[in-house]
Amino acid sequence: MSMSKPTLLFECSTCGAQTPKWAGRCFECGGWGTLGQTVSDGTPANLPPVPSANAVPFSEIESSDIPRIPTHISELDQVLGGGIVPGSLILIGGEPGIGKSTLLLQIAIRLAEKQNQILYASGEESGQQIKMRLDRLSTEPNVSKKILYIGETNTEKICASIVEQKPRLAIVDSIQTIRSNDVQSEAGSINQVRASTMKLLETAKQHHIPIIIAGHVTKEGMVAGPKMLEHMVDTVLYLEGDNQYHFRLLKTVKNRFGSTNELGVFEMTEEGLREVSNPSDIFLSSNKEPMPGSVTSVIMEGSRAFLVQVQALTSKTYFGYPQRRAVGFDTNRLQLLIAVLSKRLGLNLGDQDIHLNIVGGFKINEPAVDLAVCAAIMSGYKNVALPADQVIFGEVGLNGEVRPISHADRRLKEASKLGFQTAVCPKASYANPPITVQQIQSLKEFEI
Numbered sequence: 001m002s003m004s005k006p007t008l009l010f011e012c013s014t015c016g017a018q019t020p021k022w023a024g025r026c027f028e029c030g031g032w033g034t035l036g037q038t039v040s041d042g043t044p045a046n047l048p049p050v051p052s053a054n055a056v057p058f059s060e061i062e063s064s065d066i067p068r069i070p071t072h073i074s075e076l077d078q079v080l081g082g083g084i085v086p087g088s089l090i091l092i093g094g095e096p097g098i099g100k101s102t103l104l105l106q107i108a109i110r111l112a113e114k115q116n117q118i119l120y121a122s123g124e125e126s127g128q129q130i131k132m133r134l135d136r137l138s139t140e141p142n143v144s145k146k147i148l149y150i151g152e153t154n155t156e157k158i159c160a161s162i163v164e165q166k167p168r169l170a171i172v173d174s175i176q177t178i179r180s181n182d183v184q185s186e187a188g189s190i191n192q193v194r195a196s197t198m199k200l201l202e203t204a205k206q207h208h209i210p211i212i213i214a215g216h217v218t219k220e221g222m223v224a225g226p227k228m229l230e231h232m233v234d235t236v237l238y239l240e241g242d243n244q245y246h247f248r249l250l251k252t253v254k255n256r257f258g259s260t261n262e263l264g265v266f267e268m269t270e271e272g273l274r275e276v277s278n279p280s281d282i283f284l285s286s287n288k289e290p291m292p293g294s295v296t297s298v299i300m301e302g303s304r305a306f307l308v309q310v311q312a313l314t315s316k317t318y319f320g321y322p323q324r325r326a327v328g329f330d331t332n333r334l335q336l337l338i339a340v341l342s343k344r345l346g347l348n349l350g351d352q353d354i355h356l357n358i359v360g361g362f363k364i365n366e367p368a369v370d371l372a373v374c375a376a377i378m379s380g381y382k383n384v385a386l387p388a389d390q391v392i393f394g395e396v397g398l399n400g401e402v403r404p405i406s407h408a409d410r411r412l413k414e415a416s417k418l419g420f421q422t423a424v425c426p427k428a429s430y431a432n433p434p435i436t437v438q439q440i441q442s443l444k445e446f447e448i
């Protein structure tokens, strides 16, 4: 295959745009000082004739259940749709420091405990660093024999090792630190990430070895090309959490082999990530005494229900505009609900500072907590505590109407499981509610 003469080009390290002329600012993404010199590979000329692809009728293709490798971390297996599919490429994204490397090592340990050989390639940490973590996370002597470490940033070398060692699972930490020979630009750039992901994808598919890659995400999005990476891999999981709290949520963003509606809950402890099978425990405050301004609600994350505590504090505004602050809840939505309470119930909130807090650092974006937010504000404002064994959920409309929400039965079941006795909820048909339900259609029916 003959190649045309390489030409000099300038390429943006952030977005991958190419230009024949250097400029201080990338014309594509507007990044300053991101254009660097590169050499175009040249376009291949006089390609040999291409043989046609083999066409097979579906009748000759056997359908089969997708085989899976269980990780024996049940919160993770659930998120993956049952386990790791051989030959699949999985991305675990998350902010730096959230616990991706910890989770990856724990996956390796669990599989190694079952006599599986694991390959762990890291361009981020030295063998010693990882060994120290391994010693903390696992005391079983045979585990460290089953996990092979490669401290390497060259994608081709990593792929060659995977092919040579044929591990049950390969782990690459992280996609931003490895570099393929195919592309000139530096590690972490969009072209590098694309080329390296492509190489890993080919290796996984051709040799039926699943590969998990870690990818750093910042508040503004993936360092290089979030969407592009998501399109290439089979499964995308995001590890999320709040730095001030210990819980971590593992969410499915994309899954070719399962539902995207799954959620795993973990807690970061001294011994790594611990599975939390009863998440409501974390998000409910330990204080079980009824308190004014404190209300328990039930939220859905994917297909799971859990209880959260909503707290509102109202206090007279002494200076300037009344303040409206919310932690874990949308401030605009809070303002809207305050307007509804003022207008429809005649509550005089115009001279009240209102602070709303979702206990445990959880961020809620479902309208089902509207009614609980309203109840917490009313309870706080009137200084009257609501029963401690009561849960409240429902969407609130601009006219003060209380609208039905999804999965009401599942929410009631979760509340009942945790010992709650009554629920204030939208009017709907409930099949054998496990606890007493007080159904309301309007905020006006809600009495404090």
Ligand code: TYD
Pocket: 094, 095, 096, 097, 098, 099, 100, 101, 102, 103, 133, 136, 268, 269, 270, 271, 272, 273
């Ligand atoms: P890490 O897995 O290195 O994050 P990432 O790979 O996403 O950047 O996790 C880093 C944090 O986790 C670090 O602040 C220390 C903490 N940690 C624990 O609290 N307990 C543990 O057992 C481990 C291994 C880490």
Ligand code: MG
Pocket: 097, 100, 101, 102, 124, 173
């Ligand atoms: Mg890491």
